Every structure is written in C-alpha cells, then in structure tokens.
Amino acid sequence: MKHNNIAIFIPHIGCPHLCSFCNQVSISGEKNIPHGEDVRRICSLAITDIYDKKNTEIAFFGGSFTAIDRDYMTELLSAASEFVGDGKFKGIRISTRPDYIDDDILMTLKHYGVTAIELGAQSMSDKVLSANERGHSADDIREASALIKSYGFELGLQMMVGLYQSTEADEYYTMCEIAALKPDTVRIYPVAVLQNTKLCELYNSGEYKLYDFDKAVEICANLLYMFEFMGIRVIRIGLHSSEEVSSNAVAGFYHPAFKELCESRIFRTIILSTLREKKGSYMVYVAKGALSKAIGQKKSNIEYFKQSGLNITIKESSGLNGYGISIKEVK
C-alpha cells in the first residue's frame, strides 16, 4: 500500500547544532517558519484533495522537531492533531535527533497523535559522528531507538553515506548496527556537499575526499539490498530534488533518481553473478514492473554487459518477483 506524507518543513530554527553537512535552509528548501495556522491551512487543503487518508501522515521534516521551543512544538502538533483520527489522516510523523528523545518528549508526542519518529542517526561509528560534529554518540542512537519502540511508535532511522572520515567499512558497519535496532523504516542519504557548510570548507581545502559517484551507487545499492533482505523498508535513498539543493550542492551524490540507480545496480550484480566469465547472447527475464530498472538509465546495464562481450536482452515474466531473474542462452 502506497504511503503518503503531507510534508511541512521546519527550518534550522529547530536545531541548536550545526553538523558538518547541514545547511538547513538548503536542505528543507524553505526559509519561512510555519505556524499553527499554516499547518491548518495545509492540512485543510490536503484533506479534501487526498483520497487515501488512512495511509497518509502529516510529516514535520527539515529540522530537529523535538529540539524546538516546546510551546512552538505543541502549537504545531496541536494544529496537526485536529486532522488525525477516524475519517482523517493516519497520524503524524516527525524527524529529530537521538539526543532530544526522553520520556517527557515521547509522552507529549503520544498525546498529540504522533505515530512515527525518524531519528537522524547518520552513522553508528563514534569516530564519524565526532568528525562530523553531530554532538551525540552511537549509544545515544541505540538508547533513543529502544525508548521510541517501547512507547509503540514506528521507528525510522536515517543514515548518510560518504561522510567526512567515513570508510566503506564504516558504511557497512552502520548498516549492520542500524539493522540490529530493528527499525520499521530506513532512509539512506548519500552525501550532498552544500555551500556554507563545514563539509564544503573541508572539500574545498582538499581535506575531505569523496567516493567517486559509481562507488557511492555501489555502496548504496548493497545497503538497499541488504536492508530489504532483512525485511527493513527503505523508504528513501537520496535527498528530495529541490531547486535550492541542486543550486547549493557543490559536490557529492545528488541525483534526482538515486534509488533507481541503486536498483539498476542490484540487477547488474545479480545478472553478473550468473554470467561471470561467459560470452554470447542471453535472454534475461525479470519481474513485471522491473524492466526499466533492470535495463538501467540510458540502457547502462545493457551497455555494461556489451563491453564484457555479452549480448543481453531483458524481458518481463509474470513468474518472477522482486530482484528475481531467469536467464536463457540464445543460440
């Protein structure tokens, strides 16, 4: 069932920190601060427009929601809660930092109908968290996650790929540690280096070197495959496209269809595992709806195999699902 969010962005006012990668104005793409009446106006419009209300949440994204002034937070929640319940929206979704979660905050969120809490974990390596000035530890993430689950909220965890001082091993370690916390959802954000951030300074000075784009796709594809294999839903890979981010990104892995690049890479790896060391022509069958992912953008997978002496044709077959494939040699 498709899930919808009515996204309301809370700019950087919500957060007393400044992480190495964060330029909240750029990320949220919104400079104005919403108030209760703005929430009511947005929700009133959405409630008449959205048919599938029971799969729709009002989502406060962009800053650290539970770090904002408490009166302001309850003003927003109170307005949103008027649109949650029978015949209205499913609930409220918020994103915040792990060190701004405690019993008092969780009871307040419960009271106003919050259903899902996403934590910006970013990395489970204390070395990487510290190098990127997150101001919290991996244990803070573990403790906050356990507390959120104990209150019955849906737990979402967000991780970044390619942070300053993060190695490939750190990315996979973070994936394993996040999976161990049993989140309901995960978001994977390959780094976009935005202007006016510490990452941008480090990048310009040569101190911070990024993976090349292809390596970032390979890592994110592996993370996606492994999270899904473990039954954890990956609800996003890559920042949402917005004019502000594309015009503020000076480097990094910003691409409007990053998830599709990763899905194509997964198909390439799976096909390759069967055809390694082979030459000739092959028909590859994939699940219905997976054709464009298996072929890749601009036929990248077809071209990739051609360069290794393999002539691949890809077709859909109703007997397959997910990343399942079936291969026949064409004589």
Ligand code: SF4
């Ligand atoms: S915690 Fe989130 S909002 Fe605050 S500075 Fe870091 S990335 Fe930005």
